[in-house]
Amino acid sequence: MTAENKPEHLYIHVPFCRTICFYCDFCHVVYTEEVADRWLDALTIEAERLRDVKNLKTIYIGGGTPNSLSDFQLRRLLDLFAHIQCEEYTVEINPESLDQEKVEILRDHGVNRISMGMQSSDPEELKMMNRHHTMEDLRNAVNLLRQAGIENISLDLMYSLPGQTMRILKKSLEDAVSLEPAHISIYSLTIEENSVFGRRGYTTADEDTEADMYEWICKVLPAYGYEQYEISNFAQKGKESRHNLAYWHYRDFYGFSAGASGKEGHLRYDKPRNLKAYIADPFTREEIPLTREEERFEHWMMSLRMVQGMDLEEFRERYGISFTECYPEITHSLIQRGLLECDGKYLRCTKQGYPIMNEILEEYL
Amino acid sequence: MDQKHIRNFCIIAHIDHGKSTLADRILELTDTVQQRDLKSQMLDEMDLERERGITIKLNAVQLKYKAKNGEEYIFNLIDTPGHVDFSYEVSRSLAACEGAVLVVDSTQGVQAQTLANTYLALDNDLEILPVINKVDMVNARPEVVKKEIENIIGLDCSDAPEISARSGLNVDQVLEQIVTKIPQPSGDPDAPLQALVFDSFYDSYRGVIALVRVRQGSLKVGDRIRFMASGAEYEVLELGIRNPKEVRLDALECGDVGWIAGSIKSIRDVQVGDTLTSAVRPAKEPLEGYRKMNPMVYCGLYPSDADKYEDLHEALDKLQLNDASLQYEPETSQALGFGFRCGFLGLLHMDVIQERLEREYNLDLIATAPSVVYHVYQTDGTMIAVDNPAKLPNASKIEHIEEPYVKAEIMVPDEFIGAVMELCQNKRGIFKEMEVIDTGRNMVVYELPLSEIIFDFFDRLKSSSKGYASLDYELIGYRSEDLVRMDILLNGELVDALSVIIHRSEAYARGSEITIRLKEIIPKQQFEIPVQAAIGGKIIARTNIKSLRKNVLAKCYGGDITRKKKLLEKQKEGKKRMKAVGSVVIPQEAFMAVLSMDDDRRK
Numbered sequence: 007m008t009a010e011n012k013p014e015h016l017y018i019h020v021p022f023c024r025t026i027c028f029y030c031d032f033c034h035v036v037y038t039e040e041v042a043d044r045w046l047d048a049l050t051i052e053a054e055r056l057r058d059v060k061n062l063k064t065i066y067i068g069g070g071t072p073n074s075l076s077d078f079q080l081r082r083l084l085d086l087f088a089h090i091q092c093e094e095y096t097v098e099i100n101p102e103s104l105d106q107e108k109v110e111i112l113r114d115h116g117v118n119r120i121s122m123g124m125q126s127s128d129p130e131e132l133k134m135m136n137r138h139h140t141m142e143d144l145r146n147a148v149n150l151l152r153q154a155g156i157e158n159i160s161l162d163l164m165y166s167l168p169g170q171t172m173r174i175l176k177k178s179l180e181d182a183v184s185l186e187p188a189h190i191s192i193y194s195l196t197i198e199e200n201s202v203f204g205r206r207g208y209t210t211a212d213e214d215t216e217a218d219m220y221e222w223i224c225k226v227l228p229a230y231g232y233e234q235y236e237i238s239n240f241a242q243k244g245k246e247s248r249h250n251l252a253y254w255h256y257r258d259f260y261g262f263s264a265g266a267s268g269k270e271g272h273l274r275y276d277k278p279r280n281l282k283a284y285i286a287d288p289f290t291r292e293e294i295p296l297t298r299e300e301e302r303f304e305h306w307m308m309s310l311r312m313v314q315g316m317d318l319e320e321f322r323e324r325y326g327i328s329f330t331e332c333y334p335e336i337t338h339s340l341i342q343r344g345l346l347e348c349d350g351k352y353l354r355c356t357k358q359g360y361p362i363m364n365e366i367l368e369e370y371l
Numbered sequence: 372m373d374q375k376h377i378r379n380f381c382i383i384a385h386i387d388h389g390k391s392t393l394a395d396r397i398l399e400l401t402d403t404v405q406q407r408d409l410k411s412q413m414l415d416e417m418d419l420e421r422e423r424g425i426t427i428k429l430n431a432v433q434l435k436y437k438a439k440n441g442e443e444y445i446f447n448l449i450d451t452p453g454h455v456d457f458s459y460e461v462s463r464s465l466a467a468c469e470g471a472v473l474v475v476d477s478t479q480g481v482q483a484q485t486l487a488n489t490y491l492a493l494d495n496d497l498e499i500l501p502v503i504n505k506v507d508m509v510n511a512r513p514e515v516v517k518k519e520i521e522n523i524i525g526l527d528c529s530d531a532p533e534i535s536a537r538s539g540l541n542v543d544q545v546l547e548q549i550v551t552k553i554p555q556p557s558g559d560p561d562a563p564l565q566a567l568v569f570d571s572f573y574d575s576y577r578g579v580i581a582l583v584r585v586r587q588g589s590l591k592v593g594d595r596i597r598f599m600a601s602g603a604e605y606e607v608l609e610l611g612i613r614n615p616k617e618v619r620l621d622a623l624e625c626g627d628v629g630w631i632a633g634s635i636k637s638i639r640d641v642q643v644g645d646t647l648t649s650a651v652r653p654a655k656e657p658l659e660g661y662r663k664m665n666p667m668v669y670c671g672l673y674p675s676d677a678d679k680y681e682d683l684h685e686a687l688d689k690l691q692l693n694d695a696s697l698q699y700e701p702e703t704s705q706a707l708g709f710g711f712r713c714g715f716l717g718l719l720h721m722d723v724i725q726e727r728l729e730r731e732y733n734l735d736l737i738a739t740a741p742s743v744v745y746h747v748y749q750t751d752g753t754m755i756a757v758d759n760p761a762k763l764p765n766a767s768k769i770e771h772i773e774e775p776y777v778k779a780e781i782m783v784p785d786e787f788i789g790a791v792m793e794l795c796q797n798k799r800g801i802f803k804e805m806e807v808i809d810t811g812r813n814m815v816v817y818e819l820p821l822s823e824i825i826f827d828f829f830d831r832l833k834s835s836s837k838g839y840a841s842l843d844y845e846l847i848g849y850r851s852e853d854l855v856r857m858d859i860l861l862n863g864e865l866v867d868a869l870s871v872i873i874h875r876s877e878a879y880a881r882g883s884e885i886t887i888r889l890k891e892i893i894p895k896q897q898f899e900i901p902v903q904a905a906i907g908g909k910i911i912a913r914t915n916i917k918s919l920r921k922n923v924l925a926k927c928y929g930g931d932i933t934r935k936k937k938l939l940e941k942q943k944e945g946k947k948r949m950k951a952v953g954s955v956v957i958p959q960e961a962f963m964a965v966l967s968m969d970d971d972r973r974k
Binding site for chain 2: 195
């Protein structure tokens with residue numbers, strides 16, 4: 007984990023979507039075959055960086071919508087990293103554009119985990135978000151994957167949607183659980199300024215409803231066998247996302263393609279969000295050198311998201327100073343106020359502190 | 372020039388009746404200002420004045436006018452502030468004149484300040500020239516308005532010029548009448564110097580500049596001078612007039628209006644209304660009418676960033692250089708830290724100062740709710756003046772409390788009488804009389820506690836009369852009332868800066884309004900915050916700000932670190948603009964909230 011070592015995790019961003027979801031402001035352009043080809047050319051050049059890499063712990067291909075690519079393009083994409091052995095290989099998938107052919111391409115390239123955007127099972131809500139799939143599509147997609155032997159499936163859901171009631175949320179969650187995924191991520195809606203929701207002036211559910219929903223989710227999912235291990239993530243035993251855990255452990259990772267970010271040693275970097283800029287120079291990136299202090303804060307900021315909290319020993323090993331020496335007063339005060347707790351090995355949020363983590367982190371800034 | 376050819380005058384009017392426009396036309400017609408240099412409202416110098424269409428600081432210009440009799444005259448036009456807050460300054464600038472041009476809008480007729488200013492001018496023995504303005508408007512009714520002036524004020528309007536200051540129509544008649552009707556100055560050029568200080572401002576190179584009217588004697592560069600009230604002595608280093616550019620002269624003669632500079636460091640030495648005399652051959656008596664200006668309204672001003680205390684101090688010092696009526700002294704609030712208790716002539720004055728501090732000095736301020744000065748009679752027989760509710764002594768030590776009352780004269784058309792009287796009644800007003808001024812218009816007179824009208828009375832008056840009612844008020848003294856201090860407790864801690872002095876009968880209603888309002892303004896925090904209103908330790912109203920339940924970013928993966936950090940910084944920045952009081956973080960507007968609850972809820 008020292009700075010000299012190479013990252014053991016890889017993120018690749020596929021910046022294309024067939025349609026634009028109204029809550030999203032992420033890096034994406036509407037798919038055209040020609041642009042996607044040129045993007046793949048650029049990625050091929052960038053992937054040269056990994057020519058000699060034989061092993062990684064995790065690869066994660068996210069988006070955008072990776073399966074917005076044509077079969078041929080998807081194969082080209084996966085071929086770029088086919089020489090790398092990895093333990094967890096995740097691809098994000100949209101249920102409506104998944105077919106047998108694509109599933110086989112994925113499986114044949116060693117993809118062993120699928121993260122699928124479900125968001126809701128309510129037709130009205132899906133329509134409002136400009137999502138074009140049904141529960142039926144979702145069920146079919148899950149079956150296809152299972153038949154192909156990909157069992158490790160995660161579903162993404164959303165809550166605190168405009169006009170969403172507890173009843174609709176419950177139905178969505180029950181529908182999700184009925185598909186028996188290994189993992190569930192459930193995010194409260196954030197209205198991004200540059201999303202369609204933002205521009206149209208949509209608002210989330212009010213704070214009390216959101217908090218009620220969150221409390222309920224955190225209570226009900228464990229009852230179904232999904233333990234919470236991060237703010238928005240729940241998994242069956244042993245099915246936590248290893249790739250995402252790497253982020254929360256503040257490990258290094260390669261970030262490839264337009265719109266991706268990476269962290270290598272004492273440096274974070276953002277690849278251009280603009281696709282043209284990326285195609286013009288696949289290696290261009292905006293670098294953010296990190297001071298020791300920034301690293302410590304970011305490490306804390308990310309680790310605190312995990313239910314288990316931050317491993318104090320690991321922190322000390324990485325920075326040569328104990329966390330409590332770094333931030334003695336604040337930490338002490340937060341423990342006193344019942345927002346943080348420490349069992350000697352881990353420092354974590356208490357039940358009260360967890361949902362208001364931003365308030366805690368602000369004090370460390 | 373000999374006194375025979377000098378005319379010193381001012382223009383008085385109700386707000387928006389065209390005072391500044393007439394001044395512009397006069398400057399133009401006397402070739403004082405070239406048309407192309409003429410910014411609208413030439414005399415209103417400060418940006419703020421031009422923006423708000425009001426005159427805050429005085430100004431005096433010298434014009435040359437060739438009259439129809441072939442002789443050349445010097446006109447000194449002294450501008451007057453157009454707001455009731457500044458009535459003392461108005462009275463001093465009037466005292467520097469022999470005459471006043473009274474501008475009355477022929478579409479509106481006599482208004483409250485028309486009357487108030489006219490009485491001030493009469494008090495100073497000025498010759499008043501009524502002028503009927505805006506006669507080119509469709510709804511102008513000059514004959515009616517003339518009658519009104521004759522009936523209400525008793526001024527002869529038979530040859531009052533009917534003008535349009537905007538177009539310049541008949542403004543020449545005004546100039547002629549200034550020559551023929553306004554008396555020449557009549558001082559004794561050989562007597563010891565007596566010059567009335569009617570304004571002062573600060574120039575960063577030359578110190579305080581005093582604007583003076585030479586009543587008796589004369590003064591020249593090099594003279595030793597003394598300000599009789601302050602006793603300060605200086606040497607005149609420069610003097611002159613403005614036309615409106617500054618012109619340096621060697622001497623100011625008897626009857627002249629001009630400026631003097633003498634490396635005067637402190638504006639406190641140059642009080643408006645003071646008499647300037649010769650240090651070598653001093654006058655026996657100062658001119659009449661000087662009084663120290665006493666602020667009517669006080670509030671606490673605190674930097675929202677405690678580190679800016681010195682900056683605020685400096686900024687106030689600088690503003691006071693230009694504004695002798697601004698008073699301030701350091702005060703400490705448990706809630707807000709170090710700041711200043713500032714005294715103002717009125718609410719407008721307060722607004723203007725706050726705005727200038729924020730605009731010109733880039734300060735982020737927290738202002739506490741304005742307060743009047745209460746006279747608190749204690750059981751030990753002493754009386755103390757309390758300008759800060761937090762300083763009110765314990766109830767057991769108080770024998771009784773008196774609060775300032777004003778006589779408010781409100782001019783209002785028939786159809787709004789009901790609404791205006793209801794407003795006054797709601798504000799603890801005591802009805803005195805109602806006079807029909809002419810068809811459709813009335814003068815309603817109320818006695819009102821000053822504390823009730825300092826905040827939003829004027830706005831409410833305007834809104835309850837569709838803008839037709841006009842107000843003038845003057846202090847008439849102190850009256851004993853059943854007043855109590857209401858404290859606000861946040862999370863069980865008393866926040867001194869939120870205390871208010873109110874009438875006991877209103878305590879319950881206002882207590883609940885204030886607590887609800889605070890609940891709306893103060894953001895949710897990590898714990899539940901009880902908001903309580905209390906009188907003498909007894910809780911009279913209570914509400915709770917529920918604790919913050921959720922504040923966490925839903926998604927935070929490898930690529931979100933930069934964004935997430937920015938978000939946290941923004942969150943922290945937002946709180947910086949608030950004030951931590953004990954364990955509770957309070958936004959600035961909360962400190963004004965104690966006032967802004969008024970009648971919307973009550974109705």
